[in-house]
Amino acid sequence: MNIFAQELKMSAISMIYWTTALILLVFVFMFMYPPISKDIAVFESILNNFPISLRRALGITTLDLSEVLGFYGFIFVYILLIGSVYAMKSGISVLSEEIRSKTADFLLVKPVSRSTIVNAKILSVLTNLGIQNILFITLSCLIVNAYKQDSLDAAALVLINASLIQVQLFFVALGLFLSVVIKKIKTVLPITLGVVFAFFVIQLLNQSLDDPKLAYITPFAYFDVGQIIQNSSYDFSFLVTNFVIITVLTVLTYLIYQRQDIPSL
Amino acid sequence: MSVIEINNLTKYYGKARGIIDVSFSVNEGEIFGFIGPNGAGKSTTIRILLALIYPTSGSASIFGKDCIAEGPEIRREIGYLPSEVFYYDNMRVIDLLQYSASFYKNIDKNRIYKLAEIMDLDLNRKIEDLSYGNKKKVGIVQGLLHQPRLIILDEPTSGLDPLMQQKFFDLIHEENKNGATVLFSSHILSEVQKLCSRVTIIKEGRIISIEDINALKRNNYKKFIIDMDEAVSEDYFNIEGVADLAVDKTTFTFLFKGDINQMIDKIHGKRLNNLRIEEPALEEIFMHYYEKEE
Structure with missing residues (x-):
């Protein structure tokens, strides 16, 4: 419990910054919705000049940008991207920070087992994500709702927003796993950005090529906004895939960390 | 009764030699010196005792319990001071010490203040603002605040001025008088001579000899x-x-x-x-x- 509280104290400010950034992004993007929807014909004719593969990559072939939900879906990709960077950063740093700041010799000689430490640290990351998502979903739904024209599929909106934490969990698990596999991580952000953007590029390719196998490689494809708007539900096979990957990576993290030598100073 | 029992402990880092076939035991109530040049394997041995690293072969036990399997339980009774100390930079000294204390049961909270006074440590400063010597004092206080039955010191005096070294030695003597066993690793022989009753000498990963310090001199x-x-x-x-x-x-x-x-x-x-x-x-x-x- 003390480790958990300590972790929260150390990470609270960063969480608040990132959450603010996410909400600001929604605010700013949605601010552009009324002018764009007014001249949607012009906007779409510009977009239609783009080659089809690029339009697919941007995810606009399946979305109706004149609809508030369609427009939100279009910008939500970037919310996912930023949320994922935050999640991956948290996942990579939460265990490795003790080694990086050389405090492992302090914490690990305390009368606690390694799995207790991992429990507390993962719980702190989950708590941060929980708080972030509650704030984000509430405010984002309020903002989007303010721009609705006549009706709004509230269920679809919540489902879109709720996909954020599921993609984030994927990156937390991946970050945790990488942090115990890679020896001596000096800086977190370069690895984080590299990995998240790699998955993002795979998603662009996936949307452009429409290859069903490619979609399983990147979590950005698991919660397709166009499909959520159409069906008001998630794709079950992707949901399971995400769950399995998160579970496997987390279990591996525990196993590897348990047997790991802590490098000396 | 021996507090530390090390049997044929071997550690390789990949192919690099850590320690080879190290065996010795430390008796209850003694101050045991662990001597050797830098890189001889002193820290490797100590880090295995603390389950920071895992042995390649052999075993080590403290209070009759296996260091690896029963590590968390053993560590309730261990105070450890490494040669280099690092703490969470943006914490205040008192917060760090209280965080450290929160890991142990039945802590006498006054001890933090008592030890800090002896070591002349300002509790309200931020860790990142401390000099190396002052960080070391934080290390001493956090290593002793739970009145450990076994104190493990890994080249503890670097960074302390002679006056503080003396106070530190007095403190260790005091703890020892109150029943604590001490494992004291150093490459500075005069301090070992001052403090220890028995010593073991390690060189290039192997124990060379274990001696009674008086017999050695005699x-x-x-x-x-x-x-x-x-x-x-x-x-x-x-x-x-x-x-x-x-x-x-x-x-x-x-x-x-x-x-x-x-x-x-x-x-x-x-x-x-x-x-x-x-x-x-x-x-x-x-x-x-x-x-x-x-």
């Missing part, structure tokens, strides 16, 4: 410094039992172990400028050990 080694007034051949004193013979013009310096009368006979009838016979410093005895092993 081991009949005498240091001779003889300034001759008449010329003698360079190996005049090189008889059985002489070691580390050094000749500087007319001055002969060496360690001698054996029947003292033999040496007196050699000197008898010669003209001398000066003669000193001393107890050798541990350092010199150890150097002798190191060389003998090579």
Whole structure:
């Protein structure tokens, strides 16, 4: 419990910054919705000049940008991207920070087992994500709702927003796993950005090529906004895939960390 | 009863040698010195005791419990001070110490203040603003605040000024008097000489010998410094039992172990400028050990 509280104290400010950034992004993007929807014909004719593969990559072939939900879906990709960077950063740093700041010799000689430490640290990351998502979903739904024209599929909106934490969990698990596999991580952000953007590029390719196998490689494809708007539900096979990957990576993290030598100073 | 029991402990880092076949035990209530040059394997051994790293083979137990399997339980009773200390930079000293205390049951909270006063440590400063010596003091307080039954010190005095070193030694003595066992690793022999009752010497990952410190000094080694007034051949004193013979013009310096009368006979009838016979410093005895092993 003390480790958990300590972790929260150390990470609270960063969480608040990132959450603010996410909400600001929604605010700013949605601010552009009324002018764009007014001249949607012009906007779409510009977009239609783009080659089809690029339009697919941007995810606009399946979305109706004149609809508030369609427009939100279009910008939500970037919310996912930023949320994922935050999640991956948290996942990579939460265990490795003790080694990086050389405090492992302090914490690990305390009368606690390694799995207790991992429990507390993962719980702190989950708590941060929980708080972030509650704030984000509430405010984002309020903002989007303010721009609705006549009706709004509230269920679809919540489902879109709720996909954020599921993609984030994927990156937390991946970050945790990488942090115990890679020896001596000096800086977190370069690895984080590299990995998240790699998955993002795979998603662009996936949307452009429409290859069903490619979609399983990147979590950005698991919660397709166009499909959520159409069906008001998630794709079950992707949901399971995400769950399995998160579970496997987390279990591996525990196993590897348990047997790991802590490098000396 | 032995508090620490190490049996054939071996650790390789990949192919790099850590320690090989290390065995020794530390008895309850003693201050045990762990001596060796840098890179000999002192920290490796200690880090296995604390389950920071895992042995390649062999075993170690503390209070009769396996260091790895029952680590968390054992560590309730261990206080550890590493040679270099690092803490969470943006915490205040008192917050860090209270965080440290929160890991132990039945802590006497006043002890933090008492220890901080002895070590002259300002509790309200931020860790990142502390000098190296002051961080070390934080390390001492956090290592002792839970009144551990076993204190493990890994080259603890670096960064402390002589006055603080003395206070620190007094503190360790005090804890020892109150029943704590101490494992004291160092490459500075004079501090070990001051503090410890027994020592083990480690070199290149292997234990060379385990000695009672008084026996070691009493081991009949005498240091001779003889300034001759008449010329003698360079190996005049090189008889059985002489070691580390050094000749500087007319001055002969060496360690001698054996029947003292033999040496007196050699000197008898010669003209001398000066003669000193001393107890050798541990350092010199150890150097002798190191060389003998090579």
